[in-house]
Amino acid sequence: MHFLKKNIGYLAMFLAVIGFGSGPPFVKLALEEFQIVDLLAVRFAIAFLLMLTFALIMRVDLSIRKIGLTPFLMGLLNPFLVTLAFHVGLMLTSPINGVAIISTMPIMQPFVAKIFLDEKIEIKVLIGAFITIIGTYILLSSQTIIGQGNYIGDFIIFAGMTLASINEVIGRKKMQTNVNQLGVNTYQYFTGFILSFLILFIIWPNSTFGYSFHLEFTPSVIAAITLSFITFGSYLFYNYALRRVSVGRISLMYPLTGPIGALSAWLVIDAEITLKIFISLGIILVGTVIPYINKK
Numbered sequence: 001m002h003f004l005k006k007n008i009g010y011l012a013m014f015l016a017v018i019g020f021g022s023g024p025p026f027v028k029l030a031l032e033e034f035q036i037v038d039l040l041a042v043r044f045a046i047a048f049l050l051m052l053t054f055a056l057i058m059r060v061d062l063s064i065r066k067i068g069l070t071p072f073l074m075g076l077l078n079p080f081l082v083t084l085a086f087h088v089g090l091m092l093t094s095p096i097n098g099v100a101i102i103s104t105m106p107i108m109q110p111f112v113a114k115i116f117l118d119e120k121i122e123i124k125v126l127i128g129a130f131i132t133i134i135g136t137y138i139l140l141s142s143q144t145i146i147g148q149g150n151y152i153g154d155f156i157i158f159a160g161m162t163l164a165s166i167n168e169v170i171g172r173k174k175m176q177t178n179v180n181q182l183g184v185n186t187y188q189y190f191t192g193f194i195l196s197f198l199i200l201f202i203i204w205p206n207s208t209f210g211y212s213f214h215l216e217f218t219p220s221v222i223a224a225i226t227l228s229f230i231t232f233g234s235y236l237f238y239n240y241a242l243r244r245v246s247v248g249r250i251s252l253m254y255p256l257t258g259p260i261g262a263l264s265a266w267l268v269i270d271a272e273i274t275l276k277i278f279i280s281l282g283i284i285l286v287g288t289v290i291p292y293i294n295k296k
Contacts, residue, residue, distance in 0.1 A: 009244030010253075012237040017253050019234030020102055021260030024095035025268035026223040026230065027087060033220035036087045039227075040196040043083070046228035048189035051236070055182045067183040070174045074184070075191025078167040079235060083192070085160025092153025094143045096271060099261025100136060100281060101157045105254045106288040107132045108165040128290035135283025142276050168242070168250075175242040185239055189232075223268075255285040 030039050055062060090098055110125045143149030175181065241250060258281040265271035 009241050013241035013245055013250055013253050014256075016234045016237040016241060017256050018260055019230045019237070020254075021099050021257035022264040023227060023230050023234070024086065024090055024098040024102075024261055025265040025271070026227045027090045027098075028095045028265075029269055030220045030223040030227060031087065031091055033218060034224060036084070036091065037196065037200050039087060039224055040080075040084060040192075041200045042224050043228045043231050044079070044189060044192035044196045046225065047231040047235075048186075048193040050229070050232045051182070051186045051189045055186045058182055060180050060182045060186070062183055062186060064187075067179055067187060068174075070170065071184045071187035072191050074167055074171055074174065075188035076195070077170070078164045079188065079231060080192040080195050082160045082164045082167070083231075085156050085163070089153040089155075089157035089160065092150040093157065094148040094271070095265045095269070096262055096273075096277060097140055097143050097149050097154050098157050099257045099265075100139050100284060101154065101161055102261070103255040103258040103281070103284055104132050104136060104288060105161055105165055108162060109168070112162075112165045112169055124290055128287045130287070131290065132284050132287030135280045135285075135287055138283065139277060139280035142274075142280070148272075171239065171242050175239060181239050181243060185236055188235065255288045258284060 027039070034042070061067075086098060107125070107129045110121050114121050140149055140151070140154050144151060171184075174184065259278075262271075262273055262277060262281065266273050
């Protein structure tokens with residue numbers, strides 16, 4: 001019991017990583033029937049209602065004066081813009097590429113910290129980045145050759161992960177205050193919910209959102225509902241971990257999204273998993289871990 005209590009933050013981040021890694025194949029499946037904006041709206045609507053219900057049950061003070069405006073910025077960056085980037089990117093590229101790019105996030109962190117916090121970049125970070133780039137290139141190029149990948153889609157997902165990295169720096173500072181985590185989560189989902197529905201009903205009038213159609217439990221509809229629960233759980237566990245685990249330690253767990261995502265892609269959409277994919281994921285894993293060796 002004491003061990004679990006001591007490591008609860010790491011367990012929460014591990015559960016979040018499972019969600020981040022398993023999500024892209026469900027996105028790929030859902031986008032077979034949903035338009036991008038439709039899927040955003042469904043995901044955030046369900047996730048927001050779940051989070052709001054949970055917060056009300058826990059009697060969380062949801063006054064903006066109490067929580068502040070930072071969660072709105074966090075919601076804009078992640079999950080809204082990050083999720084939008086993933087939806088657009090996964091229309092073009094492979095979900096295995098998507099989870100591989102997620103696993104490179106630890107390499108982005110030192111560079112984001114350099115830009116926003118003026119922190120020094122160590123030589124081992126550059127070495128790790130070089131190795132990670134090699135592994136990522138092997139994976140992305142091999143997927144593109146066999147027609148499963150697309151460099152434009154890969155770049156869009158990479159841009160989304162850059163925003164996620166920026167959000168992590170902001171979120172870490174916010175979650176270290178006395179603000180209630182459930183309140184932050186609720187307003188993050190609320191921001192995604194409002195923005196997606198504004199796009200759906202105002203900015204994107206050509207959307208073919210069909211209420212009766214989406215009540216049919218096709219594989220894509222089931223995938224969309226599953227994604228909503230993944231979104232709800234992942235960010236709930238993620239913000240919990242941000243309060244209790246350092247960014248460096250959190251970053252060490254992101255490389256696990258690669259093998260988790262590969263397994264999920266095989267189970268959900270029957271994606272081909274080759275030895276080359278696992279070798280490249282292994283190279284990425286080594287590259288992302290190097291910067292954190294001997295780090296207290």
